[in-house]
Structure formats: structure tokens, C-alpha cells
Amino acid sequence: MTARSGRDAGRVVIIGGGLAGYSAAEQLRALGHEAPITLIDAEPTSYDRPPLSKRLFEDDFSVASLAFTTPERLTDLDIGTLFSRRATALDPGAASVALDDGTVVAADTVLLATGGRARTLPIPGADLPGVHVLRSFADAIGIRDAVRNDTRVVVIGAGLIGAELASSLVRRGATVTLVDPVAAPLAPAVGELMAEHLHTMHAAHGVDLVVGITAGIETADDHLTVTIDDGRMLDADVVIVGVGIIPNSSLAEDAGLDVDNGILIDSRFRTSANRVFAAGDVARHRAEDGSLRRREEHWEAAQLSGRESAYGMLGLEVPPRGAAWFWSDRHGVHLEAVGRLSGPGELIVRAGGAHPAVFLRDGGLLVGAAAIDDNNLVRAARRLIDLRVPVTPSDLADDTVSLRALLKAAR
Numbered sequence: 001m002t003a004r005s006g007r008d009a010g011r012v013v014i015i016g017g018g019l020a021g022y023s024a025a026e027q028l029r030a031l032g033h034e035a036p037i038t039l040i041d042a043e044p045t046s047y048d049r050p051p052l053s054k055r056l057f058e059d060d061f062s063v064a065s066l067a068f069t070t071p072e073r074l075t076d077l078d079i080g081t082l083f084s085r086r087a088t089a090l091d092p093g094a095a096s097v098a099l100d101d102g103t104v105v106a107a108d109t110v111l112l113a114t115g116g117r118a119r120t121l122p123i124p125g126a127d128l129p130g131v132h133v134l135r136s137f138a139d140a141i142g143i144r145d146a147v148r149n150d151t152r153v154v155v156i157g158a159g160l161i162g163a164e165l166a167s168s169l170v171r172r173g174a175t176v177t178l179v180d181p182v183a184a185p186l187a188p189a190v191g192e193l194m195a196e197h198l199h200t201m202h203a204a205h206g207v208d209l210v211v212g213i214t215a216g217i218e219t220a221d222d223h224l225t226v227t228i229d230d231g232r233m234l235d236a237d238v239v240i241v242g243v244g245i246i247p248n249s250s251l252a253e254d255a256g257l258d259v260d261n262g263i264l265i266d267s268r269f270r271t272s273a274n275r276v277f278a279a280g281d282v283a284r285h286r287a288e289d290g291s292l293r294r295r296e297e298h299w300e301a302a303q304l305s306g307r308e309s310a311y312g313m314l315g316l317e318v319p320p321r322g323a324a325w326f327w328s329d330r331h332g333v334h335l336e337a338v339g340r341l342s343g344p345g346e347l348i349v350r351a352g353g354a355h356p357a358v359f360l361r362d363g364g365l366l367v368g369a370a371a372i373d374d375n376n377l378v379r380a381a382r383r384l385i386d387l388r389v390p391v392t393p394s395d396l397a398d399d400t401v402s403l404r405a406l407l408k409a410a411r
């Protein structure tokens, strides 16, 4: 047991060397954990996923350029790795993990940080050659290799990944059609007005927008045809489906752990099995009253939950978390959003700049903000939210009022 731990985590085996798993390992060491730590991942190395949709057509796009750690750093931290190895079974009683090469890795504590896989569509033709998804480096290379100048690409799903891909594809010279069932995708994440503003940027950059539900995909001569449920037919050389993820929870499920659209964890990242914890995109918090929170599927949330799970594994108080934050890049602009921009409250728009900023105010407090190319504003908004500083609608709407000044005045 380390000086700072309230629980002897012993040998820690982390399944999933993505951001959550790696952050957990790093944080365990930062907290003084001295026993062996092993990271297992089916991929040949740990890498970052956000650049997959943003940088896939850049000349220097390589798995090495996506790495968020180095072999030297892993050695310095004394973190063992078993890359290119898939965990096939978890024995929660023994806390051991079986691998696809037949070996069994003994542990005292297991962290499941297995992330998610791209959801596919339950429609005819979803598995035809030429239909892609994007979650891994190999997926990105598959898309990159299939797209040339003038390739006709239909992207199904205009959420964060679909929208970023559409942007990267038009920049590459492809002819892009973006299909989504709703006219302003992302409204739950950034509010209706910002969602509309972002979506109209696609058309301005030459992306064809189609509102409709995809009913099927067929092969027609040398290309694919995507059928929309109102009968429209879209010809494509390449189809990319970006409709969200499914949590990789089968190891947990097969081991008898509680799973419900994610591996269920408590506030200390404990699953329903002693000695087994979970973090990152795969994990879903269950409150003490049994209610389930939404799974988080953003980069910073994965990093923080990995770090926080280290506290949980060591039996330490998990540090409190502030408002959730994410970013997205498309058509040459950088979006950031913090907190919530849907649900109860009054939506306030700050106009005047090249792009609007939006705020949600509830009970006199700021609860969410989103802005384009203005990370200072979002950073200040985040502090106002976390510190529960009262704000007025007129200050939020007025683009001459600095949020940093409001923050300073409240201190």
C-alpha cells in the first residue's frame, strides 16, 4: 500500500490503453502507487482519436503523430504494456484477465477502459464494401485510401464526427452529401441556435445537406446508392456512417457485472464486482438512488474519468469535477462548449462578432456556454459556472462585457 492510499490496489491491470486507461495509469503513479501496472490494448500502441476525423488527409498523418505518450515515458513510469493483445475474458473473483493468445494475466485490481466501437445502421446494405465507420486509426486509413478528388461521399449522421469528416472531405476535394434525420443536429449539445449556425456552414463550404432517414444502401453498377425513406436516391462511391458509438462492455457483461448501455459504476468508479473498476467512454455512473447518468463520450471527460478512477482504485476521495467541456473543429473554425445548453433555463445569444456565442442561464446562474473561435470566453464561462457566480441576461448578451471581468468582480 502506498502512503497516500486507503486501499491496497496491488497489481493493476488496465484493459484499454486509450486516453482513459492511460490517464488512469499515469495518475496511479502520480499518487504514489508502486506495484506493477499493465496496460492491455488490442491496438499496436496508444493513440489519440480526435485527429482521426480532423487530420486524416494531412501528409504527416500517422499513428506515431497521434501518440499521447512515448515508450520512454511508459518506461519512466514503469508501466508495462501488452499491445496488439485482446482481452477475451475477465474473472472478477480472481481479478484475472485472459488474452487472445491464451495467456492469463493475474491482477489484484482491474480497470475496464475499453471505450466504444462505432455504431452501424440496422438497414440493408450497411455492411457492403465501400461503407465505412470511423473509430480507429485503421478506419481512418481505410477512408483516406478510398477518397480521391471528386470521389462522391455520402456521410450518414451529422453529429460531431460526421460534421468534422464532411469538412475534411470537402477540403480533400470530395463531393460530399451529409444526411441526418434532423435539420439542426447537435442541438442537445450546443443549443438550437448554435446548432443551426454550425450546420449552415456545411452548405457554405459546398456540402450538400439532406434531412431524412437512411432506409438502405445498395450496390448499383460500380457505385453505391443510398436510399432515403422519402424515396430520394443518393449516388456515392464511398459511404461513411457516423451515428455514435456502442460501449465495449461485453467483457463486463460476460463476467456478470451490472451493465446498462455502459458498465455501471458508482462515484468511486467501482463496478458491481469487487476489485473491478471502469472509466472512460465505456463507463456509466449510477447514483446512490439508482438513477443512471448519460455516458460521456468526450476527450476531456475520458481523461478526467481515467484520472479520477485512479483515486477510486486507491480508495481515496475522488476530486470533484466542474462543468463538462468539449471542442470540435470544422470548416476552419474551432467550437468549444461547456456545461449544458438544453433543458430548463433561458437561452441568451451574444451577437456582434463573426459568430454568435450562446449561453443558458437557469435560476440566475450560468449553466452552459458555447462559442466559436473564442476559447477565452468559454474558459471564463466555465469558471463562472463552476464558481456559481450570478450573471444577468444583459451582461451575457452584451459583447462589450468581458466574462473575465465578471469573474474578477465576483472574487
Ligand SMILES: Cc1cc2nc3c(=O)[nH]c(=O)nc-3n(C[C@H](O)[C@H](O)[C@H](O)COP(=O)(O)OP(=O)(O)OC[C@H]3O[C@@H](n4cnc5c(N)ncnc54)[C@H](O)[C@@H]3O)c2cc1C
Binding pocket: 015, 016, 017, 018, 019, 020, 021, 040, 041, 042, 043, 048, 049, 050, 051, 052, 053, 085, 086, 087, 088, 113, 114, 115, 116, 134, 135, 136, 161, 248, 251, 279, 280, 281, 282, 296, 297, 298, 299, 300, 302, 325, 326, 327, 328, 329
Ligand atoms: C474520430 C473521433 C473524433 C473525436 N473528436 C473529438 C473531439 O473533437 N472532441 C472531444 O471532446 N472528443 C472527441 N472524440 C471522443 C474522444 O476521442 C473519446 O471520448 C475518447 O477517445 C474516449 O477514450 P477512452 O479511453 O474511454 O476510449 P477509447 O479511446 O475508445 O479507447 C479504448 C481502448 O480500449 C481498447 N480495447 C477495447 N476492448 C479491448 C479488449 N477486449 N482488449 C484489449 N483492448 C481493448 C481499444 O482498442 C481502445 O484503444 C472523438 C472520437 C473519435 C473516434
